[in-house]
Amino acid sequence: MTISKLKVPFISFTSFTFIGLIVWWFRDIRYFALFSGIGMTEFLVRTFLVKFPQYRQKVRLIVQAVVGGFLLFYLSLTIGVNFQFPQIIFDTTEGIVTGALIQTVVARLFLPFVLGNAFCSRACWTGLFFELTNTKSSKKVYQRNNYLAWGYLIAISVAAVIVVNKLVNPATDEAVRKAFIIGENLYIITIGFVLTFFVGSRAYCRLLCPFLTISGLFSPWSYFKVRTTQHDECTSCMKCNKICPMYVDIHSYVKENKAINHRQCILCERCVSACSNNVIKVDSNRNKKIVG
Ligand code: SF4
Ligand code: SF4
Ligand code: SF4
Numbered sequence: 001m002t003i004s005k006l007k008v009p010f011i012s013f014t015s016f017t018f019i020g021l022i023v024w025w026f027r028d029i030r031y032f033a034l035f036s037g038i039g040m041t042e043f044l045v046r047t048f049l050v051k052f053p054q055y056r057q058k059v060r061l062i063v064q065a066v067v068g069g070f071l072l073f074y075l076s077l078t079i080g081v082n083f084q085f086p087q088i089i090f091d092t093t094e095g096i097v098t099g100a101l102i103q104t105v106v107a108r109l110f111l112p113f114v115l116g117n118a119f120c121s122r123a124c125w126t127g128l129f130f131e132l133t134n135t136k137s138s139k140k141v142y143q144r145n146n147y148l149a150w151g152y153l154i155a156i157s158v159a160a161v162i163v164v165n166k167l168v169n170p171a172t173d174e175a176v177r178k179a180f181i182i183g184e185n186l187y188i189i190t191i192g193f194v195l196t197f198f199v200g201s202r203a204y205c206r207l208l209c210p211f212l213t214i215s216g217l218f219s220p221w222s223y224f225k226v227r228t229t230q231h232d233e234c235t236s237c238m239k240c241n242k243i244c245p246m247y248v249d250i251h252s253y254v255k256e257n258k259a260i261n262h263r264q265c266i267l268c269e270r271c272v273s274a275c276s277n278n279v280i281k282v283d284s285n286r287n288k289k290i291v292g
Helices: 003-026 029-051 053-076 086-094 099-110 125-133 146-166 174-199 203-208 210-221 239-243 250-255 270-274
Strands: 224-228 280-284
Touching: 003 029, 003 099, 003 280, 029 053, 053 099, 053 125, 053 174, 053 270, 086 099, 086 146, 086 174, 099 210, 125 174, 125 203, 146 203, 146 210, 174 203, 203 210, 224 250, 239 250, 239 270, 270 280
Parallel strands: none
Antiparallel strands: 224 280
């Protein structure tokens, strides 16, 4: 195994460990253990996949289930840390820092410069639910509309401000916070599941999710992204386009010998696994043409 093949595992590990050190400074050492643990897992998994790429999707889904399951069942439902977007408003009005704000800073403002929107394909439990239940059942595919996405983000922020001012702040009431955690997760899963049948796979992720709206601002500058390695080997079989849950037109990037700089690519690597000609892979690149 060459050193260059370990570039992705090594930078993943150091990025997460660095994040852990920063969050430790703001909170406590458990966060360092959490993030450096994720970094070590990513390192081991990616090193394993260099040798056994055929297990890429199975291993990724296992990692997503373990990390997402830990965040949901332990940190969220047991300890009461809310990772959903409105909690940022709830917390900041009280001047406290918890899960949603940490997730936004770490996974939406920092990580996108290293691993794009990879949180969505490695750690998000709602993303895992959509991935396991979604089908490309819709005949008509709606692409993300920035006005709708930002309008949704602003609308739920305003709704959160109203809750704080007129009702109660879930940041200060544990019972209310747990009710919000359950309610918000059920809401997202339900509308995501229903929307999928009308507007295509991962509908909530592609069209509405405020976290992707934010990280998509920066993900085109990701150090690692899906890159075309040998575009003249492409047979235009279109398997990559058919498998992509975010409806990225991968083939057009390949034909132009460009890296995939799409704002909604979640780095799931389904396209990489689907391409039997090894035309694409995750690697570092500096291609800056942005689409989406
Ligand atoms: S887009 Fe939102 S809901 Fe979908 S995987 Fe990413 S964070 Fe989770
Ligand atoms: S799957 Fe590979 S060979 Fe087929 S269109 Fe995509 S990049 Fe080309
Ligand atoms: S372009 Fe590839 S890595 Fe990105 S979302 Fe689509 S299938 Fe996943």
